[in-house]
Amino acid sequence: MQRIGVFVCWCGSNIAATVDVKAVAEALKSEPGVVFSTDYQYMCSQAGQDLIKEAIKEHKLTGLVICSCSPRMHENTFRKVAADSGINPYMVEIANIREQCSWVHKDKAIGTEKAIILARAAVAKVHLNTPLTPGESEVTKRALVIGGGIAGIQTALDIADAGYKVDIVETKPTIGGKMAQLDKTFPTLDCAACILTPKMVEVAQNENVRIFSYSEVTEVGGFVGNFTVKIKKKARYVKEDVCTGCGLCTEKCPMKKVPNDFNLGMNNKGAIYIPFAQAVPKVATIDPNYCNMLKNGKCGLCAKVCTAGAIDYTQKDEIIEEKYGAIVAATGYNPISLDKFDEFAYNQSKDVITSLEFERLTNAAGPTNGVLLRPSDLKHPKTIVFVQCVGSRCSADASKGKEYCSKICCMYTAKHAMLTRDKYPDTDVYVFYIDVRTPGKNFDEFYRRAVEEYGVHYIKGMVGKVIPEGDKLIVQGSDLLDNKQLKIEADLVVLAAAIEPDKSARNLATMLTASMDTNDFFTEAHPKLRPVESPTAGIFLSGTCQGPKDIPETVSQAGAAASKVIGLLAKDKLKGNPCVAHSDELMCNGCSSCERVCPYKAITYVDKEFRMPDRTTKVRRVAFVNEAVCQGCGACTVACPSGAMDLKGFKSKQIMAEVDAICK
Amino acid sequence: MDKLKEQILRTSGVNTLKCMRCGKCSGTCPSYDEMEYHPHQFVYMVEKGEIEPLMKSKSLYKCLSCFACVERCPRNVEPAKIVEAVRLMVIRQQGENHLTANDIPDLLDEDMPQQAIVSAFRKYSK
Amino acid sequence: MQVNEFKPKIVAFCCNWCSYAGADLAGNNRLNYPDNVKIIRVPCSCRVNPMFILRAFQRGADGVILCGCHPGDCHYTSGNYYTRRRMALLFSMLEYLGIEKERTRVEWVSAAEGAKFSATMNEFCEQVAALGENKRLEDLRCKQ
Numbered sequence: 001m002q003r004i005g006v007f008v009c010w011c012g013s014n015i016a017a018t019v020d021v022k023a024v025a026e027a028l029k030s031e032p033g034v035v036f037s038t039d040y041q042y043m044c045s046q047a048g049q050d051l052i053k054e055a056i057k058e059h060k061l062t063g064l065v066i067c068s069c070s071p072r073m074h075e076n077t078f079r080k081v082a083a084d085s086g087i088n089p090y091m092v093e094i095a096n097i098r099e100q101c102s103w104v105h106k107d108k109a110i111g112t113e114k115a116i117i118l119a120r121a122a123v124a125k126v127h128l129n130t131p132l133t134p135g136e137s138e139v140t141k142r143a144l145v146i147g148g149g150i151a152g153i154q155t156a157l158d159i160a161d162a163g164y165k166v167d168i169v170e171t172k173p174t175i176g177g178k179m180a181q182l183d184k185t186f187p188t189l190d191c192a193a194c195i196l197t198p199k200m201v202e203v204a205q206n207e208n209v210r211i212f213s214y215s216e217v218t219e220v221g222g223f224v225g226n227f228t229v230k231i232k233k234k235a236r237y238v239k240e241d242v243c244t245g246c247g248l249c250t251e252k253c254p255m256k257k258v259p260n261d262f263n264l265g266m267n268n269k270g271a272i273y274i275p276f277a278q279a280v281p282k283v284a285t286i287d288p289n290y291c292n293m294l295k296n297g298k299c300g301l302c303a304k305v306c307t308a309g310a311i312d313y314t315q316k317d318e319i320i321e322e323k324y325g326a327i328v329a330a331t332g333y334n335p336i337s338l339d340k341f342d343e344f345a346y347n348q349s350k351d352v353i354t355s356l357e358f359e360r361l362t363n364a365a366g367p368t369n370g371v372l373l374r375p376s377d378l379k380h381p382k383t384i385v386f387v388q389c390v391g392s393r394c395s396a397d398a399s400k401g402k403e404y405c406s407k408i409c410c411m412y413t414a415k416h417a418m419l420t421r422d423k424y425p426d427t428d429v430y431v432f433y434i435d436v437r438t439p440g441k442n443f444d445e446f447y448r449r450a451v452e453e454y455g456v457h458y459i460k461g462m463v464g465k466v467i468p469e470g471d472k473l474i475v476q477g478s479d480l481l482d483n484k485q486l487k488i489e490a491d492l493v494v495l496a497a498a499i500e501p502d503k504s505a506r507n508l509a510t511m512l513t514a515s516m517d518t519n520d521f522f523t524e525a526h527p528k529l530r531p532v533e534s535p536t537a538g539i540f541l542s543g544t545c546q547g548p549k550d551i552p553e554t555v556s557q558a559g560a561a562a563s564k565v566i567g568l569l570a571k572d573k574l575k576g577n578p579c580v581a582h583s584d585e586l587m588c589n590g591c592s593s594c595e596r597v598c599p600y601k602a603i604t605y606v607d608k609e610f611r612m613p614d615r616t617t618k619v620r621r622v623a624f625v626n627e628a629v630c631q632g633c634g635a636c637t638v639a640c641p642s643g644a645m646d647l648k649g650f651k652s653k654q655i656m657a658e659v660d661a662i663c664k
Numbered sequence: 665m666d667k668l669k670e671q672i673l674r675t676s677g678v679n680t681l682k683c684m685r686c687g688k689c690s691g692t693c694p695s696y697d698e699m700e701y702h703p704h705q706f707v708y709m710v711e712k713g714e715i716e717p718l719m720k721s722k723s724l725y726k727c728l729s730c731f732a733c734v735e736r737c738p739r740n741v742e743p744a745k746i747v748e749a750v751r752l753m754v755i756r757q758q759g760e761n762h763l764t765a766n767d768i769p770d771l772l773d774e775d776m777p778q779q780a781i782v783s784a785f786r787k788y789s790k
Numbered sequence: 791m792q793v794n795e796f797k798p799k800i801v802a803f804c805c806n807w808c809s810y811a812g813a814d815l816a817g818n819n820r821l822n823y824p825d826n827v828k829i830i831r832v833p834c835s836c837r838v839n840p841m842f843i844l845r846a847f848q849r850g851a852d853g854v855i856l857c858g859c860h861p862g863d864c865h866y867t868s869g870n871y872y873t874r875r876r877m878a879l880l881f882s883m884l885e886y887l888g889i890e891k892e893r894t895r896v897e898w899v900s901a902a903e904g905a906k907f908s909a910t911m912n913e914f915c916e917q918v919a920a921l922g923e924n925k926r927l928e929d930l931r932c933k934q
Contacts, residue, residue, distance in 0.1 A: 070814045071831070096829070099817030104908070105825050114825045121828070343692065343736055394738040395682055401738055434686040464692025464736060478690035480704065485696035515867055535867070579833065599867045633866035634837030638876065650833055656845050662801055662828040663849035 002127055005036040005061040006119060007052055009043035009068035011098055018102040018111040024067060027116045031123050035059050044074050049081045056085040063091045063126040067119045069098040088131030090578060090649060095122040121661040128654045132578035135627040139225040139574055140325040141165065143565050146217055146508060147330035149177020150196060150551060151543025151558045153203050155328050158562030160208035164569045167322065168203070169231055171504065173214045174279035176200055177332055181262065181356065183363040183370075185551055186415040187446035193278065193365070200280040213281055216504075218319070220327070220511040223602075223629040224538030225574045227324040235315040237286035237294065238272075243310035245282030249302035250274055258290045260367070263360045266375060267367035272302045272311075276365060284310070326565040327512060329522055329534070330542040330558070331505045335497040336391050340400040344390065344495055345466040350376040351473055352466060352493045355386075355409065358416055372424060374492045377471065381491035384420060385475045386413045386431040387463045391498035393434070402498045402519060407548035409496035410437045414450045416494065421454040430457045430488060432477050440550070459486070466493055505545055513600060514539045522546050532561040536600075537631075540564050579649030580630040581637060583623040586610075587644035590621035594636035594645050602629035603636060666713040668753070673710070676749035680711040682739045689733035689743045699723040703733045703743040710746055715753070724751050798852035798918040800827045802911070803842070805835045807865035808900045809857030815904030823911035827855075834858070835896075836869035840880045843894070847884075847927040853893045853918035857907070860898040870898070888926035892917050 006028040010016035021039040029037045036059040040048050043066060055061060064087070066078050071094040079089035097115040105111040143159050145152045148170030156166040168175060179185075180200075182192035203209050212231055219230035253270030260269040262276055271290040274282060284302075292299040293313055303311040335354050338346040346352045351374045353361070364370035374381045388409055394401030410433070417429045436458070438444040450456045463477035475488040501520045509516045514534040515523045522541045525533040532541055542561040543554040568574075583594070585608065595603045606624045609617050623645065625636075634647040646652055673680065689703035696702055701709065701723045709718055718724070724747065733743040772781065804810040810831050816823065832838055835858030843854045856877060858870040873896060881894045895914055899907045 070810075070817070072811060072814060096814075099814040100829055101825075103817035103820055104822050106822070107825075110825045114828070117828060121830070389686065389738070391738075393684060395740045398738055398740040432691075434684060460687070462686040462688035462691050464688055464690070464732070476691060478687035478696075478702070478704065480685070480687040480690070483702070483705075485690060485693070485702075535865075597872060599869070631866055633834040633869045634832070635834070635866070635869055635872050638836060638839045638872070647833070647837060650837055652839060652841065655830060655832065655837075655839075655842055658830050659801060659842055659846045659851075660849055662830070663799055663846055663851045 002033050002063045003035045003059060003061050004031075004033045004063045004065060004123055004126055005052070005055050005059060006031075006034055006038075006065045006067065006123065007043055007048075007055075008037070008039040008097075008119070009048070009066065010039060010041045011069060011102075012041065015068070015098050015102040018105055018108055019097055019115045020108060020112040023112050024097075024115045024119060028065075028119050028123065031120060033063075033127055034123060036061065043068050044077055049077070052078070052081050053085045056082070056087060062087065063093075063129060065093050065095060065119060065122045065126055067095040067097045067115060067122070070094075070096045070100070088133075090132040091126065091129050093122040093126045093129065095119040117662060117664075120664070121658040124657040124661040125654045128651065128657055130648075132648055134575040134578040135580070136573040136575055137223075137225050137628040139569060139571055140227070140323045141569050142167065142322070142324050143326045143328065143569060144169065144217075144227070144229055144322070144324040145328045145330055145542070147177070147332055147543070147545070148172070148175030148211065148213065149330060149332045149543065150179040150199070151332065151545075151554045152177070152328070152330035153199050154555050154558035155330060155542045155562045155565070156209050157199065157203050157206065158559050159565050159569075160203075160206045162562075162566045163208070164566065165208050165210075167210045167212060167324075169212045169215050169217055171214070171216055172275070173236065173283070173285040174275045174281070175203070175211060175213060176278075176280065178356075179551060180276065180278075181359060181363070183359050183366075184415060184419060186411045187440070187442045189415070189419075197278040200278065204280045211281065212320070213283075214285060217508065217511065222323075223600075223626065225325050225568070225628070227327055227538065229322055229324055229327070231320045231322065233318040233320060235288075235317050236283070237288070237291070237311065237313055237315050238284045239310045239312050239315075240281060240283050242308050243283040244308050245274060245279075245284070246307075247274055247284070248305050248307075249284055249311070252301055252305045254299065254301060255290050255292060258287055263367045264354075264357045266357060266360060286311075326538050326540060326568050328540045328542050328561050328565060329505070329508060329512065329514065329545050331502045331508060331545040333499040333544040333548070334502055336402065336500050338390070338495065338497055341390060341495075343465040344387065344463065344493070345468055345473070346495065349466075349468040349473060349493075350374075351381075351468075351491065352495065354495050354497045355412055355416065356497075358494045362416070362419065372420065379491070380424065381427065383428045383488065383490045384430070384492045384494065385463070385473075385488055385490040386417055386429070386494045386496065388413055388431065388433045388496045389462070390495040402500060404519060404548065405437065406496075406498045407437075408499070408550050411440070411443055411446070411550065413494075413496050414447045414456075417456040418446075418450040418454045421450075421456055428457070430459055430490075432459050432461055432463050434460075434462060440552075461486075499544065499548055501545055512536060512539050532557055532564055538568065574628070576628050577632055579632045579647065580627045581625045581632065581634065581645055581647050583625055584644040584646070585622045587642050588622040589642045589644070590623070591641060593639040593641060594623055597635045597639045599633070599635070600629050600631055602626045602631075666715070668715040669710060669713045672715060672746065672749045672753060675752055676742070676745040678707075678742050678745050678749075680707050680741065680746070683707050683711070683741045684739050686738065688736055688738060689741075692732045692736045694730060694732065695726045695728055698726040703747070706746045706750070707741055707743050710750075715750065718750050719754050724754065796919055796922065797824070797826045798915060798923075799850060800824075800853045800855065800911075800915060800918060801846045801851045802827050802829045802855045802857060803832050803835065803838045804829050804899075805858045805865070805869075806831055806833050808859035808863065808898075809835075809907070811901035812857070812899040812903045812907040815901065816908040817904075819904050821904055821908035823908040824915040826915065827911045834864065834866050834869035835873040836866070836876075838873065840876065843880065843884075844927070847889060847924055848929045850924070850928050852921070852924045853895075853914060855894070855910070855914055856896045857899045857910075858896070860900055863900065889924065890921055892921055893924060
């Protein structure tokens with residue numbers, strides 16, 4: 001039999017005004033098992049806590065019922081009081097007589113009656129409480145960062161700087177991501193490569209960081225602190241540790257007609273290639289779809305010219321298995337496909353390009369070596385029209401596009417327009433905008449400079465269609481402020497295409513059991529207070545995989561995610577939530593119902609030997625709950641047909657005791 | 665809400681509040697230069713309840729009903745349906761100024777052919 | 791208040807993350823609802839075993855309401871979907887046993903919806919009160 005103490009709090013007049021606290025304390029004295037009952041003005045105050053501690057000692061209490069405010073307020077306070085006095089903290093139950101009683105009822109008699117019933121329900125539950133100890137699990141002191149763009153690089157660097165091991169997995173042959181493709185960065189106009197490539201080198205040289213380039217995550221198992229991840233290293237047909245990155249093979253490769261994806265297909269590369277000069281790792285990769293040697297067994301020129309002997313046509317995909325304590329998703333974004341937007345003639349004319357393609361056209365390492373030439377005839381464009389919000393801000397019931405604002409387009413369009421006017425003052429630049437959104441440090445000033453100093457023509461309106469006519473593009477759009485329809489003869493049209501999460505993210509989210517929104521952006525644990533954590537423990541978010549972001553925001557989020565990872569890896573053991581599911585092996589019939597409903601894959605089945613009454617043994621298949629993974633929702637307890645599954649802290653018996661007490 | 669506006673919203677099935685005022689409808693309209701009020705103005709003016717100027721405007725009959733604005737509107741507002749609804753409103757109101765059968769004898773003219781009387785009767789006695 | 795007015799006994803199961811917090815918010819904002827509603831805290835609405843509801847009716851409850859997070863907002867990602875399906879089955883079975891559908895309800899109340907919580911409770915109490923006492927499933931041995 002438990003020895004229960006009941007402590008009724010006045011909460012000043014918050015409770016005492018509508019509940020006769022003395023009467024409640026008195027009424028509870030006659031409950032079975034209650035050996036002590038009292039009231040006090042502020043139970044949560046130091047004096048109140050001391051009162052509880054003394055009562056525990058004096059009356060040898062084994063369970064506590066605190067009649068006070070919501071358990072969401074002070075459950076932890078009172079659990080700590082219990083723990084300090086040598087009682088298991090989970091032997092405390094709170095009867096919520098403030099939020100759910102005194103504050104919602106006006107009549108004192110009614111309030112008192114309800115408070116007594118609530119207290120009785122709590123007493124009934126405490127009778128069945130058992131001491132609970134949170135499970136502990138080891139933490140693997142290594143983090144995995146999925147994605148090697150600026151978000152992934154920064155996260156990995158920050159984690160590595162704190163002294164922990166980090167692995168970066170990147171699907172492309174080089175890290176660097178989208179930022180490596182950019183020319184200049186707004187609003188300061190420093191060159192993207194100048195600020196990114198030192199970071200790429202730094203991360204490659206950091207002894208705590210390993211980079212798996214040209215690799216993919218194929219399987220994720222385990223739980224916070226103990227993830228097991230399978231990484232597929234795709235065959236690049238070049239020995240990574242032997243290749244010196246001299247680039248001789250890429251020059252000699254006779255296959256010259258491979259679209260260069262780094263330049264968004266605006267020029268060609270060889271079948272063996274190094275994406276760009278500052279690639280990390282600077283190692284050649286053979287594209288098996290184009291290489292003659294791999295396709296037909298004829299050629300082998302690269303192997304002949306390679307002085308290091310790095311070419312290996314027999315290389316196979318390799319699977320690596322590694323353990324991690326934390327995983328950071330940093331999978332980034334891509335511009336959307338413009339196939340559905342045929343009014344802009346993107347697929348009809350080479351001179352209608354996306355902003356990312358414009359970035360490559362102006363980049364010194366791009367297909368035109370940084371000279372602004374239009375793709376069709378390599379002439380200087382004299383009139384350029386930029387169109388904003390292409391595919392962003394579309395309504396959910398529209399046939400195409402994304403509902404959200406892509407956030408970065410206003411600024412990069414201003415940047416493109418400004419840089420064009422700066423380098424080529426004889427060019428006319430028009431920008432069609434719906435709104436110019438510049439909420440960032442020095443952003444609006446930047447946009448105003450484009451208009452006031454560089455003479456970019458901003459037109460409030462939208463382009464309705466683009467008609468290729470001869471070597472011109474007729475851009476038909478509205479000027480809402482002038483109430484006119486404009487027809488501009490342009491040489492180049494640049495579309496600020498909406499951005500969307502990388503396609504690999506959906507698959508990854510399933511592997512990580514991390515949730516996503518309808519747009520396939522990862523959801524954060526709390527939109528305001530936990531913006532870099534996924535609701536799944538041990539999974540963190542960095543960069544645009546969580547929502548559209550510019551570079552400064554991405555970097556700060558990357559740092560935030562890293563600090564959360566460091567906080568996790570710094571722990572030797574993780575304490576779990578003790579209120580987890582538990583299966584009674586003797587009752588379990590091995591039906592797998594619980595396994596199927598568990599949203600966390602916390603339940604597995606194991607074969608276990610049981611002693612039978614006739615002294616023989618029998619092997620039965622029974623459910624096993626991994627307490628470190630179980631979050632304690634209780635879905636399995638209801639699914640279990642044999643009643644073997646129960647939830648600690650919220651056992652069926654406990655809840656039914658509460659039901660009984662309330663209905664009495 | 666204004667009765668005219670309510671009627672237009674009901675017959676067109678358009679929610680004018682969805683418009684983000686980008687002007688793509690007017691950017692795309694092939695009869696823009698013929699029109700006094702342009703597609704985006706139709707949406708905006710209906711939203712503000714300024715229906716009468718629209719009903720009097722010739723723009724109503726310049727709209728080709730090509731539905732390019734409907735096809736390209738990023739917010740799926742369907743401006744052409746608004747134009748159509750205003751047009752319908754004008755037609756309906758005109759339909760109301762018919763004659764009753766009792767009014768006809770006073771208007772009869774001795775020279776009027778019998779056939780004209782019968783057809784007028786048919787036309788106005790709906 | 792009338793002396794002989796029938797006050798139904800109502801058991802409300804609230805999930806810890808949304809609805810229990812919603813009930814707390816109703817308290818914070820002093821939004822009244824009948825005192826005959828007694829709340830039991832569960833981690834998730836999917837923890838509520840049909841057994842608990844049967845037990846409540848057996849012990850003389852006149853109505854049972856389940857509150858959880860809105861669909862898609864479940865703290866445990868999918869718990870409330872299980873609740874929705876299970877309770878649809880249970881309630882139609884209960885109806886077959888003579889417990890009117892109006893005595894049972896599943897409602898989604900978020901942590902921000904204190905007003906909805908109190909409005910729901912007021913309305914549900916009225917609805918159950920109109921039906922009168924629950925006699926079909928009550929275990930007479932439990933009567934004092």
